Amino acid sequence: xxxxxxxxxxxxxxxxxxxxxxxxxxxxxxxxxxxxxxxxxxxxxxxxxxxxxxxxxxxxxxxxxxxxxxxxxxxxxxxxxxxxxxxxxxxxxxxxxxxxxxxxxxxxxxxxx
Amino acid sequence: xxxxxxxxxxxxxxxxxxxxxxxxxxxxxxxxxxxxxxxxxxxxxxxxxxxxxxxxxxxxxxxxxxxxxxxxxxxxxxxxxxxxxxxxxxxxxxxxxxxxxxxxxxxxxxx
Numbered sequence: 447x448x449x450x451x452x453x454x455x456x457x458x459x460x461x462x463x464x465x466x467x468x469x470x471x472x473x474x475x476x477x478x479x480x481x482x483x484x485x486x487x488x489x490x491x492x493x494x495x496x497x498x499x500x501x502x503x504x505x506x507x508x509x510x511x512x513x514x515x516x517x518x519x520x521x522x523x524x525x526x527x528x529x530x531x532x533x534x535x536x537x538x539x540x541x542x543x544x545x546x547x548x549x550x551x552x553x554x555x556x557x558x559x
Numbered sequence: 560x561x562x563x564x565x566x567x568x569x570x571x572x573x574x575x576x577x578x579x580x581x582x583x584x585x586x587x588x589x590x591x592x593x594x595x596x597x598x599x600x601x602x603x604x605x606x607x608x609x610x611x612x613x614x615x616x617x618x619x620x621x622x623x624x625x626x627x628x629x630x631x632x633x634x635x636x637x638x639x640x641x642x643x644x645x646x647x648x649x650x651x652x653x654x655x656x657x658x659x660x661x662x663x664x665x666x667x668x669x670x
């Protein structure tokens with residue numbers, strides 16, 4: 447079975463500071479990993495995805511994530527936070543044999559001026 | 560433009576009154592799925608469909624029904640809604656690529 451753990455349901459950073467959102471997964475087979483962002487009253491937008499190519503994945507809006515198999519992690523980072531980054535972020539895993547996405551519980555990012 | 564369209568976007572209903580949330584996609588994808596989103600729980604899969612006339616339960620199927628009579632449509636049916644089904648619902652579709660496409664969501668309140 448696959449599962450996702452996101453550490454920290456709320457993260458607050460200052461504008462211009464580093465953003466680090468943590469995600470650990472468990473999967474018995476090689477996974478596909480995703481980060482989605484949800485702005486208030488909107489649907490989910492794909493930020494980036496890992497599909498067994500490069501371990502460092504670059505996404506939209508300056509975000510990137512690194513797949514670390516030894517740590518079973520896929521943490522999301524952005525060097526400098528912007529006010530517009532305030533949203534909820536979801537990590538998700540999908541295995542090669544199942545198309546269902548399993549989501550973490552989400553992390554709400556606040557950006558302070 | 561690739562789209563997953565859900566209707567309605569917002570719905571308030573009373574306990575026990577049957578309702579249907581529609582989902583339609585224009586990408587000719589075989590796989591479609593319904594999720595519910597609740598605070599602190601992320602998104603959980605309700606039902607999914609691998610193809611026309613093929614549906615199966617996800618992680619939280621109790622109180623829901625689905626049907627897949629055509630490839631593009633995958634309605635979610637609540638025969639007798641209860642307050643614990645108050646939630647934000649998302650329809651999603653997956654192609655042969657790895658990426659999922661989500662609808663805009665339906666916010667359901669059952670009073």
